[in-house]
Amino acid sequence: MPTRKTPLDPARIRKFLRDHAEGIDRDPLTNSVFSFALQLFQDLEAGRTSLSSVAETVDVLHFDLLQARADQFRAHHTEIGKPKDAFAGVSAQLSALAKSDPERFRETVTRHAGGIVFTAHPTFALSQRLRRAFADYASQPGKSELATLKSAASDPQPDWPDQITLTHEHEEAQDAIANAQDAAGHYASLVVNTARKSLDDWRTLRPVLPTLASWVGYDLDGRTDIHWSQSITLRLREKAAQLAYYRGRLSNFAEFETLAALEKQLAAAQAHTEAAAEKFGQDLSDPDVLSDAANFLTAASDAKITDAATLTDPLTTLIEDTDTPDETAAALMILRAEIDALQLGTARIHLRVNAAQVRTVLQRDLDLETEDSELGRLALSKLSEMAGNTEVRPVNFADLFLEQSTARRQFMMCAQILKHIDAGSPIRFLIAESENPATVMGALHLARQYGVDHELDISPLFETPEALETGGRFVERLLEEAAFRDYVRTRGYLSIQLGFSDSGRFIGQVAGNMAIERIHSLIGRALGDVLPGTGLLVFNTHGESIGRGAYPGSFQQRHDHLLTPWTRGELLARDIQPIHEVSFQGGDGFLHFATPELSRATYAAFCEHILSEPASTDDDAFYTQTDFVWDAYRALRNWHETLFVDSDYEEMLGGFTAGFLVKAGSRPVKRAGGPSGPSAIRAISHNAMLQQLGVPLNSACGIGSAMPREKERMRDIINASPRLHALIMLATRARMLTSLPVLRGYASVFDPHVWLAVSRHGDIAQASALRRVADTLGENHTAASLQKIANRLSVDLIEFDTLIASLDDAPSVESRHENRLDFHALHAIRQALMLYALSLTGRLSDLSARHDTSRSDIISLVLAMRIDEAADLLEEIYPPSRGEADLFQHINEPGHESGAQSQAGYDRLHRELIAPLRQCGALVSRLSIATSHAFGAWG
Incomplete structure (x- = not known):
């Protein structure tokens, strides 16, 4: 095979992928993704490129996808950066309603119509630093913000997963809620100001705001690690924070004796609540400690406030008092609306x-x-x-x-x-x-x-x-x-x-x-x-x-x-x-409230x-041609349910794919007990696995197989129905991110035929290492299962692509291929790293029986993408030298092991095998994060 160097410049990688993809007419089995992976693997094997060079390329590709995600995120928050305020549309709606029908305006703004809920779960894949930089850039895309985003993107922060605890998730939720409270207050001011302009009796209005709620710290579905005392402690801390917020708002009205006294009462209540939180935050497994905390919280005390009416009643009195200036009454109405919505908690x-x-x-x-x-x-x-x-x-x-x-x-x-x-x-x-x-x-x-x-x-x-x-x-x-x-x-x-x-x-x-x-x-x-x-x-x-x-x-x-x-x-x-009510979940969802600008939008x-x-x-065909629509629904549902219980689908999600997932939250990936297989995998992790394989099939697939004999009628209904068109556009967006070459590339990584062929004809360092990997893969079913799933998806997507192409606003095939080149590059690099990591472990000599493990066991760990575990095990078996020779530098008698060229440890093995293996594992994780940007979220 001729010696050549695989390009690592992103522009040249894209050209490589583009050129190879164009060759599919000549060779229907062409796979541009795995072709690049195979060449990069051989370059790593032959020493023509290094893992550090690969890391630099990963950083560039990661940042390109991250910036594109941030720009798209900014575009969704449409009013950011425009001359008008984010609430301009709301203000116009309120004004028009108040002018046309004052009583309807009153009824509209005083009814409970909905709210926003902050939830958590494993969606904190991006480090806190990176998310802050992302939010700042999305809010204000200047040169400084872009530089900070780039710096954060190139910092892998390996300690980040260990920092994701329930307490951390709660703190992040509270930060988002604080910005949401600011936005709620702004909405309240619009309602009150509109009422002042349109209603003679505007002081009698009691606006109801869209609510804020949170289950972070209170959700016990599928987890047993949240003790009731933690939930009580968190609620007390939330109460203390909210009382402090109300105090700050009341400090603007110090000239009113009633409100000054209320602020003083709030200060005492805040101190009491903070003391209670401190007591409940201790180890309550000790009955004496629990008794002390319980007695403190439940005892009658002038410092306690347990009913928000204690705050709102004095405000109402002042609002209704005609001696209270209009500006003050309006400000108090806004504060009362916030208290009505949140009571004595942040949410x-x-x-x-x-x-x-x-x-x-x-x-x-x-x-x-x-x-x-x-x-x-x-x-x-x-x-x-x-x-x-x-x-x-x-x-x-x-x-x-x-x-x-x-x-x-x-x-x-x-x-x-x-x-x-x-x-x-x-x-x-x-x-x-x-x-x-x-x-x-x-x-x-x-x-x-x-x-x-x-x-x-x-x-x-x-x-x-x-x-x-x-x-x-x-x-x-x-x-x-x-x-x-x-x-x-x-x-x-x-x-x-x-x-x-x-x-x-x-x-x-x-x-x-x-x-x-x-x-x-x-x-x-x-x-x-x-x-x-x-x-x-x-x-x-x-x-x-x-x-x-x-x-x-x-x-x-x-x-x-x-x-x-x-x-x-x-x-x-x-x-x-x-x-x-709608949810905003975890790190990805909290981004919408990460700055005051994003939150208001x-x-x-x-x-x-x-x-x-x-x-x-009335004219939507989705609701008039129900027989056809629900026949399509049943066929689509059956396609997914059949796939979900397929043994090949279980194989696809049950092995190496889990190794692509990074720890992204305090809740486990799988439910404890209960069913096995895909049913045991939580929705977030299930979706993340499909992302990481390049096949978001739960959104993109099944439609082509649902009504293959009535494509023309389906096309006509989609074109005529806003509802069905919207659903198909969601699936089309997923189709744009679906790549069978990526999935087949992963299948090739696990195919022993590939390893044997490369060992014989490839430009590699140790052919025997590749044959050992092939031997380990002899009884592995992953390659066959992935290919079967790819074949199944291919049949479906052929029909779906035909349907998409027939729609009035169909995206071009060319744009689909071009837009996923960076996505393909990430997967190709990861497949090359998987090949290289396996090749490294294939170089191992047979391990001594005293270690209770074998070379095949080490290779199997890497096949499961448990690369760090494999490196840890190898380091335990082959410890590095630790400088012990320096402790005996004063011994006069010459010795070999204590000499300058000591070989007491396994430094060469670490340098040539264990360290590169660890670097492969780190890069695989970084590629997982980068891949999520194409989907706008993790999982």
């Missing part, structure tokens, strides 16, 4: 448990019939009767200490928070994996048992295929029970949660979206038939990437994607008020959404 609490945790309590404690172990109709009827006749139990912190069941402990904690920390803030009680109405009824019984149902919004989460299919009947059955109807009537709305991430994992994003829209409709219909005049609170949870429910467009498109205009219009027609976009009237969908 509302979202607790979350799993349905199984609730079910366990009910089966254990309520003596349900054993033949009704799945909580069927008998259990529902019994629980409904019990919920209607529940005697409230007293609760103290000793009860929390002694209680063993997670679900009951959460209800007890709600009681203690409402009694002793914040009496007026509604608490959301989310129940994940809800598939049975008796679980919700049981939760209502427990809520009444602990006297918290008056402030607790019990919310089932529909995310599994079964739940999405039966959710409408689920709610219908609940509403048949008088106890549940009374509960909803008292709360004023029914709360539900829909999981875009998990539904997209099981049945694909497009089918998942269709199923979610359907369940919105079915639940709205059920509620409208029984309780017209109430509200339906829909919390749509999603991540920031297309594979987890985030629409790849403007905020308006995203919000209409989550809760469609058709759904909103149908709810209003049934006299049901839609209340829409994000919050303003949400305000525009909830203030707007839903667009008419």
Whole structure:
């Protein structure tokens, strides 16, 4: 094979990939990605290039993708950098409404219409420093900000994953919430100022702001590492911070004696709360320590404030007093609106448990019939009767200490928070994996048992295929029970949660979206038939990437994607008020609130959404040609469900792919216990794995196979239907990032034939090392499984590409290929590094039996991309010299090992094998982060 050097300049890499891809007409088996990987691998083997040179190229490619991501992110926050304010659109909406219909304006701005929820999970893949630089550049893209972003991008920060703890996630959430509070205050000022211009009795207005909420520190679904005392401590710290914020706001009114006294009261309450947080932050496993903390918090004290009315009542008195100047009254109205929205915390609490945790309590404690172990109709009827006749139990912190069941402990904690920390803030009680109405009824019984149902919004989460299919009947059955109807009537709305991430994992994003829209409709219909005049609170949870429910467009498109205009219009027609909540998840989601500028743009976009009237969908073919649309849905869903249980799919996600994932949060990648295979992998990690393989198939695939015989009709409906067109554009965006050459390249890494061929004909250092790798791969099924999945996707994408090409606004194939060249370059480099790392371990001599491991074991670790583990094991077996000879420099007798050329350690092995292996592992992780930029998020 002729000797040549693979280009490492990004522009030349792109040319290499472009030129090789053009050769596919001559050689249909051409794979430009693996061709580059193979040449780079041989250059590393032959010493024509170095890992440090590869690292420099990775940095350049990473930064190019990062900057492109930041520029696109900035574009989504449309008003940043423009002459007008981010709230200009909101201001125009409010002014127009107030002028045309003052009473409707009053009704609109004083009703609860929705909110923003901050969630966490493993999405902190970018270091904190890099995210801050990203946000600063997106907010103000100057030369200085760009230089800082570039510096942060080239700093791998290897210690970052160890810094991601629950406490860290909570701090990051609180930073984002602080900026969101600023934006909420700005919206409040617009409402009040508009009212002053349009309403004679403007002082009587009590605006309701879009709410802020957080489950960071309170979410126990799938994790057992959050102790109840941590949640109490975090809530106390949040309360102390919010009291300090209110104090700062009141300091502007020192001339008012009432408010000066209130500020003094707040100072005492803040000190008391901080002291309580300090006590609950100690080790409460000691009963004496717990008793001290509990007694301090629960004791009567003039310093305590547990009801926000203590703050808002004096403000209302001054606002309504005609002697209070208009400017002051308006400022106090703004502050009162913020207090009404947040009460005595920085954000509302979202607790979350799993349905199984609730079910366990009910089966254990309520003596349900054993033949009704799945909580069927008998259990529902019994629980409904019990919920209607529940005697409230007293609760103290000793009860929390002694209680063993997670679900009951959460209800007890709600009681203690409402009694002793914040009496007026509604608490959301989310129940994940809800598939049975008796679980919700049981939760209502427990809520009444602990006297918290008056402030607790019990919310089932529909995310599994079964739940999405039966959710409408689920709610219908609940509403048949008088106890549940009374509960909803008292709360004023029914709360539900829909999981875009998990539904997209099981049945694909497009089918998942269709199923979610359907369940919105079915639940709205059920509620409208029984309780017209109430509200339906829909919390749509999603991540920031297309594979987890985030629409790849403007905020308006995203919000209409989550809760469609058709759904909103149908709810209003049934006299049901839609209340829409959306999530911003973890490091990627918090970026939207990382600076005041970004936060205002994000919050303003949400305000525009909830203030707007839903667009008419009367002529949308998606809603008129329902037989065809739902036939397509069933076929699409079946395609994904069949793939999800395929053994080759399990092989693809069950081996080396997990090694590409970096630790990105405090919650585990897989659920403890429960099912195995892809079902055990969380939605974030599942989506991240597909990203890292270059095939976001849960968004891009299945459509081509859904209705292959009616492509023309599908094309016509897509062109005529805004709703279906939007869904197909999401899938098209994913298709632009889908690369079968990338997936087949990874298959080639695991193909023993490739290793044998290169060992014979390649330009490599040690042919025997490659043959050892090939031998280890002899019984490995990864290559075959990846190729089978690639073949399956190829058949589907051929049909989908034909459909896309027939659309009115089809993206060009040329632009798709050109736009993913950097993406291909990253994968090709990673495949070369995988080959090189395996080749390095293939050079090992046979290991001594005393080490209880073999060369094949080391190679297998690297095959699983557990490169650091392999390096650690090798370092333990072959320790380096540690300078011990210097300790004996005063011994006069000559010796060999203690001489200047000591070989007591394995320094050469470290230099030539272990150190490069570690560098390969580090570069693989950096490439994982870089790859995520193409998708706009991690996972």
